[in-house]
Each structure stands twice: as C-alpha cells, then as structure tokens.
Amino acid sequence: MSFELFAAYLVACFVIVIVPGPTVTLIIANSLKHGARAGLLNAAGTQLGLAIMIAIVGIGLSSVIAAMGHWFDWVRLAGAAYLIWLGWKMFRAGGVEDGAIQARAPRGGFFLQGVLVALSNPKTLLFFGAFFPQFLDPARDHVTQIAIMGVTAMLFAALSDSGYALLSGRAGRFLSQKRVRLISRVSGGFLIGGGLWLASSRAS
Numbered sequence: 001m002s003f004e005l006f007a008a009y010l011v012a013c014f015v016i017v018i019v020p021g022p023t024v025t026l027i028i029a030n031s032l033k034h035g036a037r038a039g040l041l042n043a044a045g046t047q048l049g050l051a052i053m054i055a056i057v058g059i060g061l062s063s064v065i066a067a068m069g070h071w072f073d074w075v076r077l078a079g080a081a082y083l084i085w086l087g088w089k090m091f092r093a094g095g096v097e098d099g100a101i102q103a104r105a106p107r108g109g110f111f112l113q114g115v116l117v118a119l120s121n122p123k124t125l126l127f128f129g130a131f132f133p134q135f136l137d138p139a140r141d142h143v144t145q146i147a148i149m150g151v152t153a154m155l156f157a158a159l160s161d162s163g164y165a166l167l168s169g170r171a172g173r174f175l176s177q178k179r180v181r182l183i184s185r186v187s188g189g190f191l192i193g194g195g196l197w198l199a200s201s202r203a204s
Helices: 003-017 022-034 036-093 110-119 122-135 142-170 177-203
Strands: none
Touching: 003 122, 003 142, 022 036, 022 110, 022 142, 036 110, 036 122, 036 142, 036 177, 122 142
C-alpha cells in the first residue's frame, strides 16, 4: 500500500468511526447511566469483537484474491456501491442505526456486553468486506495490508469510543440527539462521496 493510499485510508477511517452505530449507542447509554468506566469497558469489549471480525474478513478476502486474480476489481466496485448505499441510508436516517441498545447493567459485565454487541452486528462484517478492498494493492502482500488496516481501524475506533464514553460520563448534554443526527448526516454525505470517487477511479 502506497503512502498516498494509506493517507486516504486514514481520512476514511476518521469519517467512519465517528458515525454513531449500535456499539456507540451502547457506550453512550451505559456511560450516562453507570458512568464513564462502564462505557470504557464497553469500548474495550468492542475492540475484541472488532479484532475477531477483522480476522474473519482478512481470511475471506485472502481467499477471494487468490481465487479471482485480476477480476478482484469487480469486488472493489461492488464494495464501493455498498458504501454509497450505506452512506445514503445514514444520511436519510440522520441518527443512530436501528437496534439501539437500552442502558441496563449486564449480567456478564460491561466488557462482555461490548464484545457481544460488536459480534452481533453482521453489518460490520459486510462493511469491512466492502471497505478494505478499496485500499488493497493485489500486487503486494494482502495479509500484511489487511493487518495494517485492521489495526489502524481498531485504533481509530478505540479513540472514538473512549471519547464518547468520557463525554457521556462527564457532559452528557453535549451529545444531544440533534448533534448525533448532524454527525450521522455529515458522515453519510462523506461516505457517499467517497464511494462515488472510489467507483469512478476503479471504472477509469
């Protein structure tokens, strides 16, 4: 992966991780009700869930690249189309995705709750499966590239989730529903634009 491509990936990660989803909803809700520590434990559990999903995606993409060869560009185009659709859905919804989690103390602890919520969202697998191929160079070692992108995505998610937990625990009013909707719409717009750019660059 070239430096320019990795820089584009960093920008994309920043836009994507701030989008409120089921895990962010859980973190905010638990932080508001049980304190920032509960949200931070949720965030730590989410990291483990993301690591498992990224490993699954990496194994799957490795198999696809080996099987399809130069036809892998069609996978990229399909992934770009999915990103555009997801961005449009986020823009129209203008808020947290369906499946918001109610804040209640879990029996297995907040860490385990974070793991289970992350693993219970199949959209994450679909998203990473569509997102990673856009930045892969099939001519280079794809396992290393996926590992780098996975660790980078987890780092961004950890910073974002921890920020949500701390803000919710100390200043919950800052994360009003109106501001959550604004973040979702702006991020959805960026996702649509990025998907269109990726699709046009592959087509050309």
